[in-house]
Amino acid sequence: MASPHLYLVDGSSYIFRAFHRLPPLTNRHGLNVGAVYGYTTMLWKLAESLHKADGPTHLAVIFDASAKTFRNEMYDQYKAHRPPPPPELVPQFPLIRDATRAFSLPCIEEEGLEADDIIACYAKAALKQGWSVTIVSSDKDLMQLIEPGLDMLDTMNDRRIGRDYVIEKFGVPPEQLGEVLALMGDSVDNVPGVPGIGPKTASQLIQDYGTVENVLANVEDIKKPKLKANLIEHADAARLSRELVRLVCDSPLPEPLEDLAMKGIPDAPLREFLDYHGFKSLIAKLDGGSARATSNDSTSPAAMPRQQEVRPEPEIDRSSYETVTDEAALDRWIAAAFAEGRVALDTETDSRDCVSATLVGISLATECGKACYIPLEHGGHDLLNDRPDQLPASLVLSKLKPLLEDPATLKIGHNFKFDWVVLDRRGIKVAPLDDTLVMSFDLDAGGLNSHGMDDLAKKHLDHDCLTYKEVCGTGKSQITFNEVSLARATEYAAEDADVTLRLWTRFHARLAPEGVTRVYQMVDRPLVAVVARMEREGVKVDREGLQGLSTEFAHQIAELEDRICEEAGCKFTIGSPKQLGDVLFDKMQLQGGRKGKSGTWSTDVNELERLAKDGVPIANMILEWRQLSKLKATYTDALVQQINPDTGRVHTSYSLSGAQTGRLSSTDPNLQNIPIRTEVGRRIRDMFIAEPGHVILAADYSQIELRLAAHMADVPELKHAFSEGADIHNITAQELFGEVNRDTRASAKTINFAILYGISRWGLAGRLGITADEAQAMIDRYFERFPGISNYIADTLHKVRDLGYTTTLFGRKTHFPSIKSKVQHERQGAERAAINAPIQGTSADIIKRAMARMCPALEAEGLGAVRMLMQVHDELVFEVPEDDVERASTVIRRIMEGAAEPAVTxxxxxxVEIGTGPNWGAAH
Incomplete structure (x- = not known):
């Protein structure tokens, strides 16, 4: 009789694999059960396949009982950086345990131990009794356990993992793997390791010395100075890491080995479990029917546009994607997209500049796992390079145009404004559309995750996308995408469309349950095409004027450098923080300097402004030198280089996920950072000019954040002042100081805005040049006169501590992961940001709504020639024909003043303040 064979299933890895493989599903009770359904089918498949393969006699599923274990007592930062599980997954954890028990399989977890430790204890106990053991997992930590009689099964890749695999992958046998893992550390679990030591170096060290302790004992023999220094400095971290990766193997077993005997898949209670959740296709399988789900399943993907079958998504397989090079195949894909009612797409170009890039190809995905790439301009870039077979671009675009403009077919993209411009330049106006970047931002803005596709794929799909660098290379050997082979291009491009569609299924299902539908549908989604159109329009700049400013700034910078060095008494590099710090605090002996962790003097803006307030002349000169140098490099020099040769205009790029409160940000050039109140900033704005026969019109919301604060905090005095058109800063000055003059009004203005940003007593003291106690008395007085503001701040902080996020009037969430941080400055920073986020976010929502409504309103009035060029904070900038200024001003003011309605009253x-002129500076 064969000896018993124990299978130990790493339940946690199964849960996350199931979650990432399925679109979001809800059962008839309204519960999220996508991961439950996927886990149930995976466990069923495992039990069936194993029974047919080599007949395991015993099986158990092992879970983590809690986030805290003995390793957290050993090292409080262990797994500290691991993000929390997705909110829609957490309620499914107990249901997954119910699923395990429904199969009459042991479901084992133990407080204080991780699942890996429990697996190790069972594995060692079974081996001791002469059993065979297989661990169902691909976790590298568990590979330490491999020995004769024990192997691992990686079900994702359908392979067995044994001693040879470990040696090939890590360069050492399983018994030494823990030593390698300790030296290299683990960023996911926050195992520190030794900085600068990766897998190869760690493997070589253990091959040479055998253990971590032997490496440290022989550190003087190591030839590489940096490696040696790191090992000496971080020896304690290496020893700690060795203990953190060491598996517990001798803890008492929660259940006896004999109780893990497999008894076959039972009819009950499995049938009861499947029936409760409405898994009819699995009930049919229990009855001996097909395992394939049907459209009658009472569990269905949430918010899908057409009724879909309930089934796990196929694994991402790049080899399954199709390269479309004939017309019949193109027609087939277009027909499939029409039939589905939605299609994910992505464009590939030879440049990141959407305004001038050549369209190299287009990828489509009609179902998860079903994607194609349509090459258009590959090869033929020189005489030695043949052009592969491709359909003519004109033919492809003419056939795609009806699909991409069809109002009944949803187009799905990631950072879709780029693709919108690329296709708009070719006469295709894509609509309607969904953007997964914007969806992700609306769901998880504020420190929860990056919104780039690769990062989202890793987080939500547990998939590593093929990177652009892997396809096109880097440095001197980098090629453009039109030089990539069709096979490789198809893998990369079609994967983007496939991943985008998979992300969409998850994000679309989360919008309503998480209360994000309103802000996505009413604010951000309509803005994608609007911002794309603005980027394509661009703005004209005065080339000769910019060159003249650059020359002038260069002279001023040189003069400042001479004066600074004369004041310092020596020549030095002003742009070097170290040299500047040495001059200011060592040579000149200025007082109050502070050193950073590196031991060099700080010369940041706060330090220089402190010195300037103390009357140190050189500090003012350095601040002026820095501003001029930055403006010259960022604007007067760079703008000339950024003029598009085809359009003669500068085309900024707006980020729809740049600021966590929802504000737009821009790059190349960054329009948000041009100084507003300085003469130099005005002169740069003068360089943004109108085309002949046109004027620049600037429309700016007046004190919108203060107005919103008055509404949101319900402050009668402020609401009355705004309704009457009174000067709000005069009102505040009278309330706080009992009189209104130039000084009290200036202080009141500072206080009005500073309070809304959660300023501290020390921050306000610094701005007003008073003591901290005086600043606190002023803050107390402000709250006494305007208690609504105080109540608003208290309520906001209470809610954000409870929920972890704030919301705007339109439902935009901004998450603050550090709101409960034990680190004081992190927590206080989160609190300050949280106070302002609902106000600034609502302001951003309002101007976005104005932008989305603007072009249709102008066109309805016969003002289609008016072009919206820029959005900068609370300001919209237009280019208007001279004869249309009055009518355009009326429409623009009406749309901006009523932008919140009817959603919010x-x-x-x-x-709204409106100005016009030949350039932006004159209009502002």
Whole structure:
């Protein structure tokens, strides 16, 4: 009789694999059960396949009982950086345990131990009794356990893992793997390791010395100075890491080995479990029917546009994607997209500049796992390079145009404004559309995750995308995408469309349950095409004027450098923080300097402004030198280089996920950072000019954040002042100081805005040049006169501590992971940001709604020639034909003042100030 064979299933890895493989599903009770369904089918498949293969006699599924274990007592930062599980997955954890028990399989977890430790204890106990053991997992930590009689089964890749695999992958046998893992550390679990030591170095060290302790004992023999220094400095971390990766193997077993005997898949209670959740296709399988789900399943993907079958998504397989090079195949894919009612797409170009890039190819995905790439301009870039077979671009675009403009077919993209411009330049106006980047931002803005596709694929799909660098190379050997082979291009491009569709199924299902539908549908989704159109429009700049400013700034910078060095008494590199710090605090002996962790003097803006307030002349000169140098490099020099040769205009790039409160940000050039109140900033704005026969029109919301604060905090005095058109800063000055003059009004203005940003007593003291106690008395007085503001701040902080996020009037969430941080400055920073986020976020929502409504309103009035060029904070900038200024101003003011309605009715009016001129500076 064969000896018993124990299978130990790493339940946690199964849960996350199931979650990432399925679109979001809800059962008839309204519960999220996508991971439950996927886990149930995977466990069923495992039990069936194993029974047919080599007949395991015993099986158990092992889970983590809690996030805290003995390793956290050993090292409080262990797994500290691991993000929390997705909120829609957490409620499914107990249901997955129910599923395990429904199969009459042991479901084992133990407080204080990780699942890996429990697996290790069972494995060693079974081996001791002469059993065979297989661990169902691909976790590298568990590979330490491999020995004769024990192997691992990686079900994702359908392979067995044994001693030879470990040696090939890590360069050492399983019994030494823990030593390698300790030296290299683990960023996911926050095992520190030794900085600078990766897998190869760690493997070589253990091959040479055998153990971590032997490496440290022989550190003087190591030839590489940096490696030697790191090992000496981080010896304690290496020893700690060795203990953190060491598996517990001798803890008492929660259940006896004999109780893990397999008894076959039972009819009950499995049938009861499947029936409760409405898994009819699995009930049919229990009855001996097909395992394939049907459209009658009472569990269905949430918010899908057409009824879909309930089935796990196929694994991402790049080899399954199709390269479309004939017309019949193209027609087939277009027909499939029409039939589905939605299609994910992505464009590939030879440049990141969407305004001038050549369209190299287009990828489509109609179902998860079903994607194609349509090459258009590959090869033929020189005489030695043949052009592969491709359909003519004109033919492809003419056939795709009806699909991409069809109002009944949803187009799905990631950072879709780029693709919109690329296709708009070719006469295709894509609509309607969904953007997974914007969806992700609306769901998880504020420190929860990056919104790039590769990062989202890793987080939500547990998949590593093929990177652009892997396809096109880097440095001197880098090629453009039109030089990539069709096979490789198809893998990369079609994967993007496939991943985008998979992300969409998850994000679309989360919008309503998480209360994000309103802000996505009413604010951000309509803005994608609007911002794309603005980027394509661009703005004209004065080339000769910019060159003249650059020359002038260069002279001023040189003069400042001479004066600074003369004041310092020596020549030095002003742009070097170290040299500057040495001059200011060592040579000149200026007082109050502070050193950073590196031991060099700080010369940041706060330090220089402190010195300037103390009357140190050189500090003011350095601040002026820095500003001029930055403006010259960022604007007067760079703008000339950024003029598009085809359009003669500068085309900025707006980020729809740049600021966590929802504000747009821009790059190349960054329009948000041009100084507003300085003469130099005005002169740069003068360089943004109108085309002949046109003027620049700037429309700016007046004190919108203060108006929103008055509404949201329900402050009668402020609401009345805004309704009457009174000067709000005068009102505050009178309330706080009992009189209104130039000084009290200036202080009141500072206080009005500073309070809304959660300023501290020390911050306000620094701005007003008073003591901290005086600043605190002023803050107390402000709250006494305007208690609504105080109540608003207290309520906001209470909610954000409870929920972890704030919301705007339109439902935009901004998450603050550090709101409960034990590190004081992190927590206080999160609190300050949280106070302002609902106000600044609502302001951003309002101007976005104005932008989305603007072009249709102008066109309805016969003003289609008016072009919206830029959005900068609370300001919209237009280029208007001279004869249309008056009519355009009326429409623009009406749209901006009423942008919040009807979704939100404000108790204060929104004021809009409009100016016009030949350039932006004159209009501002």
């Amino acid at each position: 404000l108790s204060v009016p929104l004021g």
